[in-house]
Amino acid sequence: MSGKARNLALLAAIWATLVLAPFWMPLVGGYTALGARVLVLALAAMSVNFLLGFTGVLSFGHAAYFGLGAYGAGFALKFLAKSTPLSLVCGMLLGGLAGALLGSLIVRRRGVYFAMVTIAFGQVLYYVAFQWSSLTGGDDGLRGFSRQPLDFGFASIDILSNETAFYFFVLACFALAVAVMGYILQSPFGRTMIAIRENERRARFLGIAIERHIWIAFSLSCFFMGFAGALYALVNNFADPRGLHYSQSGDFVIMAVMGGMRNFWGPLLGAAVFVALQDYLSSLTVNWMSFVGLLFVLVVLFFPRGLLGFARPKASA
Amino acid sequence: MTQLLLFNITNGLIIGAFYVLMALGLSLILNLSNVINFAHGGFLVIGGYIAYTLTPYVGFWGALLIAPVLTALIGLLVERVLIRPLYGRDPLYGLLLTFGLAFMIEDGTRAIWGAQGKPVTIPAVLARPLTPELFFITGYRLFMVVAAIAVVALLFAILRYTRLGVRIRAGTLDLETVSAMGVNIHALRSLNFAAGVYLAGLSGVLAAGQLGLEPTMGTGLLMPSFVAIIVGGVGSLTGTLIGGLLIGLASGVTAVFLPAASEAVIYVLMALILLLRPRGLLGEEGMMT
Numbered sequence: 001m002s003g004k005a006r007n008l009a010l011l012a013a014i015w016a017t018l019v020l021a022p023f024w025m026p027l028v029g030g031y032t033a034l035g036a037r038v039l040v041l042a043l044a045a046m047s048v049n050f051l052l053g054f055t056g057v058l059s060f061g062h063a064a065y066f067g068l069g070a071y072g073a074g075f076a077l078k079f080l081a082k083s084t085p086l087s088l089v090c091g092m093l094l095g096g097l098a099g100a101l102l103g104s105l106i107v108r109r110r111g112v113y114f115a116m117v118t119i120a121f122g123q124v125l126y127y128v129a130f131q132w133s134s135l136t137g138g139d140d141g142l143r144g145f146s147r148q149p150l151d152f153g154f155a156s157i158d159i160l161s162n163e164t165a166f167y168f169f170v171l172a173c174f175a176l177a178v179a180v181m182g183y184i185l186q187s188p189f190g191r192t193m194i195a196i197r198e199n200e201r202r203a204r205f206l207g208i209a210i211e212r213h214i215w216i217a218f219s220l221s222c223f224f225m226g227f228a229g230a231l232y233a234l235v236n237n238f239a240d241p242r243g244l245h246y247s248q249s250g251d252f253v254i255m256a257v258m259g260g261m262r263n264f265w266g267p268l269l270g271a272a273v274f275v276a277l278q279d280y281l282s283s284l285t286v287n288w289m290s291f292v293g294l295l296f297v298l299v300v301l302f303f304p305r306g307l308l309g310f311a312r313p314k315a316s317a
Numbered sequence: 318m319t320q321l322l323l324f325n326i327t328n329g330l331i332i333g334a335f336y337v338l339m340a341l342g343l344s345l346i347l348n349l350s351n352v353i354n355f356a357h358g359g360f361l362v363i364g365g366y367i368a369y370t371l372t373p374y375v376g377f378w379g380a381l382l383i384a385p386v387l388t389a390l391i392g393l394l395v396e397r398v399l400i401r402p403l404y405g406r407d408p409l410y411g412l413l414l415t416f417g418l419a420f421m422i423e424d425g426t427r428a429i430w431g432a433q434g435k436p437v438t439i440p441a442v443l444a445r446p447l448t449p450e451l452f453f454i455t456g457y458r459l460f461m462v463v464a465a466i467a468v469v470a471l472l473f474a475i476l477r478y479t480r481l482g483v484r485i486r487a488g489t490l491d492l493e494t495v496s497a498m499g500v501n502i503h504a505l506r507s508l509n510f511a512a513g514v515y516l517a518g519l520s521g522v523l524a525a526g527q528l529g530l531e532p533t534m535g536t537g538l539l540m541p542s543f544v545a546i547i548v549g550g551v552g553s554l555t556g557t558l559i560g561g562l563l564i565g566l567a568s569g570v571t572a573v574f575l576p577a578a579s580e581a582v583i584y585v586l587m588a589l590i591l592l593l594r595p596r597g598l599l600g601e602e603g604m605m606t
Contacts, residue, residue: 058409105588108595112353112408113551116543117591123540124584131577250416257413290424296417300410301402 014265018171022164030276032163033235036170038275040231043174045255045267046181047224052253053261054185055217056197059106060115060249061122065222067129067244069095069229071136074239077145084148084159088173088230095226098125100219107215110200119246129241141240145233170231177227182264184220193217250296258299260306269307322573329569330562331458331527334465335520337561339538340545341472342516344557347546348489349509352400352411357517357542358535359422364388364518365525365534366430369437377440377526385518392514396507404506419536427532437525461523468519469558472512476554485509489552541568544587550600559598 017024021035048062072094073087080086102121109117129136136142150157150169159166184190192213195203204210233239242248251274259270277295281288299306339357346354368377368384375383399418403411443456476482484505488495496502524534541564549560564583572579590597 052409058412060412105591108591112347112351112412113547115408115412116353116547116551117587120540120543120547120584120587124581124588127581127584131581250413253409254413254417257409287424287428290421290428293417293420293424296413296420297399300414300417301399304406304410 010265014268015175018174021171022167032167034275034279036163036167036235038272039167039170039174040228040235041252041255041275042268042271043177043231044225044228045252045259045271046178046264047221047228048249048252049256049261049267050181050185050224051217051221052256053263053266054190054197055193055214056200057110057214057218058115058253059118059218059221060253061118061120061246062221062225062252063246063248064122064125064244065095065099065225066229066232066248066252067239067241068098068125069226070233070239070243071129071142071229072226073230073233074142074145077148078142082148084150084234087147087234088227091230091233092223092227095229096219096223099222099225100215103215103218103222107211107218119249122244122246122249126241126244126246129244136239136241139241141238143238146237147234170235173227173231177224181224185264189213189216254296254299256306258295258303258306260308263306263308266306266308273307322570325569325573326566327454327458327569328572329566331462331565332568333562333565334462335524335538336541336545336565337469337558338465338516338520338523340542340549340557340561341469341554342513342520343542344546344549344551344554345485345513345516346510348552348554349485349492349506350396350400350404350411351408352403352415353408353543354513355412355415355539356395356418356422357415357513358537358539359419359426360388360392360514360517360535361521361524361538362426362530362532362535363391363422364521365437365530366426366435366521367518368522368525369430369435369530372437377438381519381522384522385515388518388521389511389515392517393507393511395514396510400510401503401506423532423535430530430532432532435525435530437522437530439526443526457526461527464519464523468516472516473554481505481508541565541583544583546597547587548590548597550597553597553599556597556599 018039022032025032025035044062044066048059051057051059051062069091072091075094076083076087076090080090106114106117106121130138133139147160147166150159157165157169159169185193192203192208195206195208196210196213200210229243232243255270255274256267257270258273259268260266274295278288278292281291285291339361343354343357346352346357364384367387368380371380371383395418399414400411403414439457443460474482476486484495484500488500488502488505488509492502495505520538521535524538528534542561545561545564546557547560548564549556549558564586567582567586568579571582
């Protein structure tokens with residue numbers, strides 16, 4: 001019972017911090033746009049963690065579906081209709097369907113090999129986005145679209161120029177995605193994912209179709225990733241190939257690991273720390289890449305279980 | 318047309334030779350340390366820049382001998398200090414650590430040697446084309462291929478005929494048993510890691526003579542090396558060798574007919590292999606699955 005009470009208190013604290021962010025962030029030197037960025041990247045890191053922390057499968061190419069989500073949203077706003085909700089749906093579908101399709105090839109491998117194959121397929125999508133410049137704008141990125149006011153018929157909310165309103169829009173989307181993610185993890189399917197993580201062989205002996213479950217988990221996480229990418233396109237009013245690159249995937253994985261990958265909220269904390277550090281370091285020195293690299297090394301050597309790492313250690317490989 | 322095709326096949330084979338050198342090093346490290354060495358491209362760059370720094374003093378040939386050895390020593394240090402604590406842990410950590418290391422190496426080389434590309438002077442003997450008709454085969458390109466073949470042959474001879482090689486091959490299959498037989502697997506892994514990094518350093522020196530040097534050049538060669546390993550099959554060095562040549566050749570030939578796709582074709586090849594033969598061309602069933 002006390003555990004339940006503590007969980008509720010933690011949830012309340014997290015949501016209070018997020019809802020009040022526009023008010024406390026300026027006090028510590030942040031700005032609202034940074035808050036929206038943290039939420040979007042946190043959602044992406046949580047999607048990676050959906051697979052890594054709860055199924056035990058490492059994808060190092062997930063940025064590809066994030067970047068596709070961004071392009072999906074951009075294309076929808078530019079060529080289909082000037083509607084923000086439609087762009088989110090399109091981004092999610094583009095990222096998710098690509099993930100589901102490639103995932104069927106990828107799930108044939110496991111372990112280090114799985115990670116390598118995900119990187120390689122991620123790079124394919126990166127090259128496509130980079131080379132197909134007539135559609136994607138190539139290296140310059142996709143421009144010429146912007147998020148649209150939310151129209152409810154009786155009222156409309158301007159999320160383009162009003163930064164605070166946009167932050168709350170992103171927060172609402174984040175909440176929706178996180179609620180769905182949490183619901184899936186609580187469901188029998190989510191429990192099965194954890195069973196596969198804990199002991200794949202035993203799960204197989206119990207008659208669980210491992211490959212199909214990992215494929216579904218992979219695809220679901222790609223849909224979340226596409227959704228996060230679409231939000232990211234709305235944050236920047238821009239989409240570019242670098243969003244698909246494997247170094248972006250690395251950032252997501254380190255956010256998850258730094259926060260604590262066995263904890264549902266770990267990636268949120270990891271993303272907040274990562275974005276704040278990156279923002280601060282890049283204003284400080286041109287060699288910020290070295291420091292980000294050093295962060296990777298230090299996290300791996302000294303905080304392998306992350307900041308919220310009170311979970312049990314992972315079984316040795 | 319024939320000449321164009323020949324030109325691109327030669328090109329493909331030369332690129333393939335690079336992929337092979339890189340991928341064999343990666344493969345060695347992956348087999349014994351279970352680490353995907355993301356910093357492998359970084360070691361290539363280090364090798365190249367060391368050669369660039371040494372060339373004025375010891376000449377190209379001296380640099381070719383010394384630079385890869387120095388790179389291997391740096392690799393030895395990295396393995397000892399950073400990689401060794403990760404053995405026995407989830408492969409995720411090795412991947413993340415070397416990923417961060419790759420950032421640091423790229424940024425570090427930029428800080429030391431500058432972001433501008435640097436040329437490496439090659440001996441005049443090697444700079445000439447062989448014959449006017451085959452203008453695209455310079456002595457240097459031929460030399461690169463010969464050097465790559467010699468090193469690969471030496472590596473396979475070591476693996477086949479020496480005690481060290483037998484232990485490395487045995488360790489790939491079952492490191493625990495090798496350890497139980499009284500072999501110091503810490504030393505074995507260190508040596509093996511250094512050997513892998515040596516190959517990266519050597520590729521760096523060879524590539525520097527052909528392409529010049531840039532801090533980012535390692536990353537471009539890393540991805541195809543991954544693909545070479547996947548196509549060839551994890552756990553098989555012969556597979557990696559074939560995989561590297563195959564994707565080099567494929568991208569060379571594609572460059573004739575559809576230049577824009579020359580980069581994409583290697584990934585198409587990989588997808589086909591995964592679809593038809595998931596374990597790779599020569600991969601053992603059950604290895605790393």
